[in-house]
Amino acid sequence: xxxxxxxxxxxxxxxxELDMARILFAEEEEEEEEEARIVxxxxxxxxxxxxxxxxxxxxxxxxxxxxxxxVGLYRTTPDGRIHLANPALVRMLGYSSFDDLSxxxxxxxxxxxxxxxxxxxxxxxxxxxxxxLESAWKRKDGTIIFVRESARAIRDSQAKTxxxxxxxxxxxxxxxxxxxxxxxxxxYQTIGETIPYGVWLTDAIGYCTYVSKSFLELxxxxxxxxxxxxxxxxLPPEDVEPTKEHWLHCVQTGEYFEREHRFRTQDGSYxxxxxxxxxxxxxxxxIAKWVGLNLxxxxxxKTEEEIRKKNAELKAFVDMLSHxxxxxxxxxxxxxxxxxxxxxxxxxxxxxxxxQRMQANASLMTNLLGDLVELSRIGRIEDKKTKISIQxxxxxxxxxxxxxxxTQNVEFVSPENLPQLFYSEKRLxxxxxxxxxxxxxxRDEERKxxxxxGHQEDKDNYIFFVRDNGIGIEQKYHNKIxxxxxxxxxxxxxxxxxxxxxxxxxxxxxxxxxxxxxxxGAGSTFYFTIPKNVKS
Amino acid sequence: xxxNNTVVLLIEDNPDHVLLIxxxxxxxxxxxxxxxxxxxxxxxxxxxxxxxxxxxxxxPRPTLIILDIKLPKLDGQEVMKIIKSDLGLKHIPVIxxxxxxxxxxxxxxxxNGANSYITKPINPQEFYDKIKKLKIYWLMTNSLPENx
Numbered sequence: 278x279x280x281x282x283x284x285x286x287x288x289x290x291x292x293x294e295l296d297m298a299r300i301l302f303a304e305e306e307e308e309e310e311e312e313a314r315i316v317x318x319x320x321x322x323x324x325x326x327x328x329x330x331x332x333x334x335x336x337x338x339x340x341x342x343x344x345x346x347x348v349g350l351y352r353t354t355p356d357g358r359i360h361l362a363n364p365a366l367v368r369m370l371g372y373s374s375f376d377d378l379s380x381x382x383x384x385x386x387x388x389x390x391x392x393x394x395x396x397x398x399x400x401x402x403x404x405x406x407x408x409x410l411e412s413a414w415k416r417k418d419g420t421i422i423f424v425r426e427s428a429r430a431i432r433d434s435q436a437k438t439x440x441x442x443x444x445x446x447x448x449x450x451x452x453x454x455x456x457x458x459x460x461x462x463x464x465y466q467t468i469g470e471t472i473p474y475g476v477w478l479t480d481a482i483g484y485c486t487y488v489s490k491s492f493l494e495l496x497x498x499x500x501x502x503x504x505x506x507x508x509x510x511x512l513p514p515e516d517v518e519p520t521k522e523h524w525l526h527c528v529q530t531g532e533y534f535e536r537e538h539r540f541r542t543q544d545g546s547y548x549x550x551x552x553x554x555x556x557x558x559x560x561x562x563x564i565a566k567w568v569g570l571n572l573x574x575x576x577x578x579k580t581e582e583e584i585r586k587k588n589a590e591l592k593a594f595v596d597m598l599s600h601x602x603x604x605x606x607x608x609x610x611x612x613x614x615x616x617x618x619x620x621x622x623x624x625x626x627x628x629x630x631x632x633q634r635m636q637a638n639a640s641l642m643t644n645l646l647g648d649l650v651e652l653s654r655i656g657r658i659e660d661k662k663t664k665i666s667i668q669x670x671x672x673x674x675x676x677x678x679x680x681x682x683x684t685q686n687v688e689f690v691s692p693e694n695l696p697q698l699f700y701s702e703k704r705l706x707x708x709x710x711x712x713x714x715x716x717x718x719x720r721d722e723e724r725k726x727x728x729x730x731g732h733q734e735d736k737d738n739y740i741f742f743v744r745d746n747g748i749g750i751e752q753k754y755h756n757k758i759x760x761x762x763x764x765x766x767x768x769x770x771x772x773x774x775x776x777x778x779x780x781x782x783x784x785x786x787x788x789x790x791x792x793x794x795x796x797x798g799a800g801s802t803f804y805f806t807i808p809k810n811v812k813s
Numbered sequence: 814x815x816x817n818n819t820v821v822l823l824i825e826d827n828p829d830h831v832l833l834i835x836x837x838x839x840x841x842x843x844x845x846x847x848x849x850x851x852x853x854x855x856x857x858x859x860x861x862x863x864x865x866x867x868x869x870x871x872x873p874r875p876t877l878i879i880l881d882i883k884l885p886k887l888d889g890q891e892v893m894k895i896i897k898s899d900l901g902l903k904h905i906p907v908i909x910x911x912x913x914x915x916x917x918x919x920x921x922x923x924x925n926g927a928n929s930y931i932t933k934p935i936n937p938q939e940f941y942d943k944i945k946k947l948k949i950y951w952l953m954t955n956s957l958p959e960n961x
Contacts, residue, residue, distance in 0.1 A: 596913070596915065599912070599914065600883055600911075600912050600913050601883075603912040603933075604827055604830065604912055604933075605829075606935055607830065607912060607933050607934075607935055607940065608827070608829035608830060608833065610935055610936065610937045610940075611829070611833040611836075611937045611940060612829070612833075613937065614937030614938065614941070615833075615836065615937075639935075640935075643935045
């Protein structure tokens with residue numbers, strides 16, 4: 278059979294349908310007319326029909342998948358034409374239809390300049406595919422979206438690229454979140470760099486994973502040297518073990534880490550560093566990592582040390598005052614007393630008067646010493662605070678005043694219901710005693726002396742006052758009177774001039790305020806406050 | 814009861830205070846003798862019978878020691894520590910008599926074994942009264958061991 282010797286597909290096919298069969302009618306080529314024959318073959322194509330049906334179904338399924346996919350699918354050509362794009366991709370790029378999109382050419386426009394298409398082309402031409410390439414695409418309206426793209430080059434038998442078939446995923450949200458995170462990371466990093474000893478990070482088990490560059494520079498170490506527990510070598514040898522122990526304790530318990538280190542710097546000197554670390558927990562409440570901060574407190578330490586030294590000096594000075602200066606006064610007083618007691622008959626009136634003046638001056642010196650010592654101790658030495666009854670204190674102040682100050686013919690008013698509060702009893706006594714003795718000292722001889730102690734309250738403070746009807750104080754002296762050694766020469770009092778300075782120091786050492794309201798000739802009212810939130 | 818051979822060792826560097834204390838102590842005849850050491854080292858020489866006090870006649874055992882804290886050469890607290898760690902001396906009452914009112918000095922004194930701590934009052938009458946009371950209590954009210 279001639280026909281049989283030819284390839285079947287060289288003939289035009291004529292298909293006749295007969296029941297479930299087909300008759301294939303092939304015609305001899307016209308040049309071979311003389312021996313024209315018709316060969317009819319009948320073939321059962323049930324199988325083929327079924328295959329076609331299956332193919333159609335499959336195509337339908339793929340079509341649905343293609344149409345409904347949330348991932349963008351495309352076929353493009355190397356010269357940038359878009360052959361196919363599924364609705365997801367059309368939507369993704371902000372076009373109304375595929376026709377609308379297909380007018381665009383990827384080679385000409387489509388990519389954000391920082392993500393050129395050349396990279397895509399390069400990769401795909403080299404490897405035949407790209408996988409997970411992230412790039413920025415322009416949408417129709419010019420806005421930028423970030424996509425993740427995988428594609429394969431479809432080539433013909435000559436290895437010429439016909440198409441690129443690819444998938445596209447919109448990752449703009451993820452990308453933006455990443456960008457934000459990167460920005461904030463950068464911010465924190467920058468902040469860390471501005472702190473001389475910087476910030477640090479460790480993992481959950483306490484191994485250092487990051488420190489600021491500023492830190493590495495100051496200690497002259499590399500990140501490799503510092504990481505894990507490398508930073509411990511910066512400590513003086515005797516501090517290494519206790520610090521490690523404490524750090525691991527915090528890591529295990531989640532307790533906040535706070536410790537003063539001495540870090541050796543590149544010049545060999547040590548700096549005092551306050552390290553503060555806080556755990557960061559994941560969603561399950563487990564510690565994921567630690568973040569920390571190093572603060573250089575060397576200067577603060579130095580200042581503290583200086584203050585400590587100065588305090589010690591001051592203390593030594595005050596001790597000297599209270600002891601060495603007191604001794605001669607004891608002697609003067611003692612000998613004056615012996616003179617008056619054993620030799621009074623040898624002394625005339627004038628001599629007696631002089632001795633009395635010596636005694637008065639020795640007394641003043643005693644008081645000055647006492648006040649100076651007090652003044653230096655207030656605020657420097659912690660006073661013991663107890664719950665005290667103001668009423669009892671005022672009672673004993675008045676009793677004390679009655680034995681040493683002229684209180685006869687004085688009208689004294691003090692309220693009954695006064696609060697109980699935490700304060701040093703001794704200091705509160707000193708406040709009231711000094712204010713009361715001032716009220717009595719600067720009395721107006723023209724009228725009967727009246728002294729009133731009172732109390733008010735506001736939200737945060739107890740306010741106490743001592744009011745007199747004495748000579749009063751001119752406005753311009755209202756601040757000056759609280760200075761040490763200031764005494765307005767209004768009376769022949771032999772005070773030390775330190776009473777109000779002591780009052781002010783006590784009140785302020787206890788977070789209170791003190792002030793006066795007064796007019797010359799119209800009496801004075803001294804106020805002071807005690808905060809309500811003072812703890813024991 | 815007061816013994817007829819009562820000796821008080823006064824360790825005090827201020828001669829004026831020595832005068833005043835002596836004056837107050839000698840208000841009656843309880844005390845036979847007041848010996849004075851002017852600094853810490855002299856006090857220990859006296860008590861351990863060294864140097865100028867080698868002769869026991871010159872250094873009779875005191876019934877009572879009155880000790881100032883701020884002393885030249887050897888501080889009063891050091892003197893006290895030595896007295897209170899010596900078997901032959903530790904039974905002798907040591908009364909601190911000083912102008913220092915500092916809390917830490919008082920605490921340290923008792924920790925070192927002081928039997929009493931008295932501050933010198935500036936008021937002469939108080940001063941006199943205190944010394945007198947001290948004498949009445951430690952030499953008349955209180956019973957002391959016989960000296961070895």
